[in-house]
Amino acid sequence: MSEELTSLYMEKATLVGCEVVALQDLKEAAEYIKGKAEGPLLVPESTLCTRYGMKSLLQDAGVTLHEGSFREAGHLPAGGVTFSNFAIGESGTIVLDSTPEEMRLATTIPEKYFVIVDPATIVADGLGAVEAMTALHSGHEPRYVAYISGPSRTADIERVLTIGAHGPREVHVLLIEGISSDFMEN
Amino acid sequence: MNDMSFKENVEKALANTRLSETLHTFGDGYLIAREKAFAGLDFQALREELGAIKDDVRVNRKALLAEFIKNAEAAGSTVFIAKDTKEANDYVANLARKKGAKTIAKSKSMVSEEAHFNKAMAAAGIESVETDLGEWILQLAGQRPSHLVMPAIHLVKEEVSALFSKDAGKTLAPEIKPLVDYSRKRLRDEYFRADIGLTGANFLVANTGGIGLVTNEGNARLCSTLPKVHVVFAGIHKLVRNMEDAIKITRLLPRNATAQLLTSYITWIRGAVPCDGGTKEQHIVLIDGGRSTLYESEACHDALRCIQCGACANVCPVYQTVGGHVFGSVYISAIGVILTAFYEGLEKAEPLVRACIGCRSCSAVCPVNIDLEAIILKLRHEVTEKYGMGTVKNVAFRAVMKNRNLFHTMIKAASRLQGPVTQKGSVPSERRVIRHLPMHFMEKDLTGWRDLPAIAPRSFRDLFKTLEQKVENPTCTVGFFVGCGGDFVYPEVGVKMVKVLNRLGVKVIFPQGQNCCGIPALYSGDTETGKDLARQSVKAFYNLDVDYILSICPTCTMGVRRDFAERLEDEAEWAEKAKVVGAKVIDASAFMENVLHASEKLKALNLHGGEAVTYHDSCHLKRGSGVFAEPRALLESTGYTIKEMTNSDRCCGFGGTYSFLSHPQISKQITADKVENIHNTGVKTVAVDCPGCMMMIGGALGKQDETVRCVHTMELLADAFGV
The missing domain is CATH 1.10.1060.10 (Alpha-helical ferredoxin)
Structure with a gap:
C-alpha cells in the first residue's frame, strides 16, 4: 500500500462525486452508514461480509436490513452496502465482482451506495487493473464485473450535468485498512 | 435524400440559430475540457496504439470472432450472427415470441438505431422502451439522435418538459433536475416490468467471451440485471483481442467523448449470470450489416x-x-x-x-x-x-484546367472582363476585390456577404519573369510552387516571399510548366483531372536541382506532398517521380523557421514589424502539415506582437469550391464565427499562411469592417524588412 496511491484515489474519487472517508474499522463504517441512511439497506452475502459479520455490525449500529429477495425491496430502496475487489486511483473507480445477482441489485437500484475499500487494493491506473481483470475472467464461469466511478449521471438535457439518472445518487467510499488485500475476493 | 431536399434541410437548419449556438457553446467547452482530460498523456502515441490494435483485429477478425463465440458459448451465452439488421430484428422478435415476451427495456445502442429496432418490434407487437434519458426523450418525440453520445443535444428543457408532461398526463416544469427525477422513477417501472433487457456493447472481448459496456446513467446495468433475458446487440467491429485491448480503449473513449477520465460505469458481462434464483438467458446478436464489405474496402x-x-x-x-x-x-x-x-x-x-x-x-x-x-x-x-459534379465544375475542371495554356489564357481574359465589377479595395489593404456580381441570382450566395477576390492584372508567373533577385553568394536555391491563389489572385504574396528569401540569402527558381495542384478538382471528386494536373507539375519540378520546393498555400503543399504519389499510384514511373517531388515540398514559413532557423537570425536584426496581429491557423497548414508555431515565431522575431483569437485553428469556411459553388450558405455561417473571433481581439491585422483563407477572411472583413485587413505572413515579413 502506498500513501500516494491512497491520496490519488481519494482526490479522484472525490472529483467524480464520491464521498470518501478514511475510517478506523468496520464498526465505525457501520456507524457512518447509519448516519447517512437508516434503511432498509440491501447488504448482499459475500466472502468478506461473512468473514467480518458485516450484517451484525450494521444491525448493532441500528440500521435496518432488507430481509428476503432484493427484488422485493421496492423500486428505489434506501441504500446498498458492499465490499470491493479493488480500486483504481487515476479515475476514482471501485471494481466489484458482482456476479451474484444480489450484489448487482445492491449496487444498481438503491438511492445510496456504500462501498468498503481496503487502500492496499488501489492500483494506479486502468492498465494496473489488466492483470486482476484478466484473472477474474479466467476459466469459463459466467461473470459480471462492475467498474463504478461515482454516482449515476447524465448530461442529456441541455448538457447540464445532473446526478442520479438511473443508478445510485450518492456513492460513499469507506477506506479501511486491513480488510483484505486479495483482489479476487469481496 | 436528394440534393434539393438536402439543400432545404440546410436552409432550415441555418434558420435555427439556437441549434447552432448550442452546438458552438458545446464545441468550445468540449475543447477546453478535453485538453484537461488528456493532460500529461501523449494523445498521438495513444491513438496510434489503438489504431494498431484495431487494425490487428481487422486482419484477424475471423479467428477472433470464432474465439469470441467459443468463449461466450462456453459461459452459457447464445450467439447469433446476423448478416444484416433485419435478421437481427427478426431474431429478437422470434425470441420474444418463443418467450411470450411483451416488453423490452433497452439501453443505448447505435446499431439498434441502424436497425430501426423499435419500429421493427412495434410491427411484431412488442413494446420496446428506451431507458437512456436522451434516447427516451427522442422516442417520446419520434425523432432520431443528432449526436452519437448526446442524442438529444438539439432539444431544450422546454421541449423535454412538454414531452414528459404528455407522458405524465400532468404539467411538469421545464427544470432539468426534476425532469431527470421524473424519468428515473418512471423508467424504473420499465426495468421491473420488462421481459427482455437489451443492451449494446462497446467491446466484444475475444479471449474471455464477455462484453463491455461504457455508460454513465446506470440504465444498461438495470437492463442487464432485472429482466430474465438479456439480449446484446453489437456490430462485429466491436471485437477486441483481450481485456488489455478493451482497457486501453477505455483510456481514450471517455476522455475523447465527454472529457471524463472514466464514465460512471464500465460493466463487464460474460455468459449466463445468476438471475432471480436461476440463470439468466443471454443472447448475443452479432451484426454485420455492411461491416464485412467495409472491412474489405482498402x-x-x-x-x-x-x-x-x-x-x-x-x-x-x-x-x-x-x-x-x-x-x-x-x-x-x-x-x-x-x-x-x-x-x-x-x-x-x-x-x-x-x-x-x-x-x-x-x-x-x-x-x-x-x-x-x-x-x-x-x-x-x-x-x-x-452522380457527376455539376456543369460548372465539369467545364472548369475537365475542359479548362487540364489544359494549362487554355486555363491561363482564360484567367487572363477573365482578369480583363471583370473590369466593370472590380473595385480597388479600400485602405488599408488596397487589394482588388469584386463587391457585387451583376448576376442577381448569384448575389445572395456569392457576394452578398463577402467580397470576392478579383483576378490580378498580372499573374505571378508573369511578374516572376521581371523579378530581379539580388542574392550575393546564395546559401541555397529553392523551387517555388505558387498555386492558383498565389499565381492569379495574390501574386504580390509570392513576390514578397521571394524578396524576403533573397534577404535571407536564398534564391528562388520558378518553373513555368507548373499548374494547379489539383485539389479543387480532387475535392470535387474529379480524380481524372487531379491526375493530369499532378503529372504536369511533377514534370515541371522533377528535374529541378533543389532540395526544397516552397509553397505559400498549405492546401497545395498537402496536395503535392500527400496526394500526388497516391493519385498516380497506378503509373509506377510517375508515382516514383511524384514521391521525389512531394518529399521536397514545404510551406514557406516552415522552411524559413525549420530549415533556415530564420527567427534566431531575424531577432538579431532587431526589425520593427511593430503592430499587433492575430494569427489564423489554416486547416491544411496545422492539420495537414503540423505547422503552427513556425509563422508565429517568424512574426514575433520581426517585431510583431501576436494577440491570439479564440479557436484560431477553427476553419474559416473557405473549403475552395465548397464556399463558391457547393455550399456557400454553410460557409457563410462558419466565416461569420471566424470574423467574430477576429473582432474580439481588437486587432487590425489578421495574418494567415493561405491564399484561400485570405479570400474568405479578407472577403468577409471587406463587407463588414474595412479597417481590419487579412494578409499573408510573407507580406508581413516583407513589410518588416521594408522590401
Missing part, C-alpha cells in the same frame, strides 16, 4: 476502427452549423458520412459526402487515428463518378 476500412466517441462531430464546423439531423443519417458527422455510404448506400450518403468542408478537424481529434477526411475525399471520387 480505401475506407480504417473507418471500422471507430469506437464511437462522437468527437468528430464536436469539432466539425459543418456539424456545428447545421447539426446532426442534416449532416448525418443514423451516424452523424464525419464518421457518419462514411458509415452511411456503406450501411445505407452511396445514394443516401451523396449529399453528406459533398457537405464535408475538408478542414481535417475530425482527423486530428480521432482517438483511433482514422484519417476521416481522406476517406471522405475518396468517397467523393465515387460519388462524382456516379
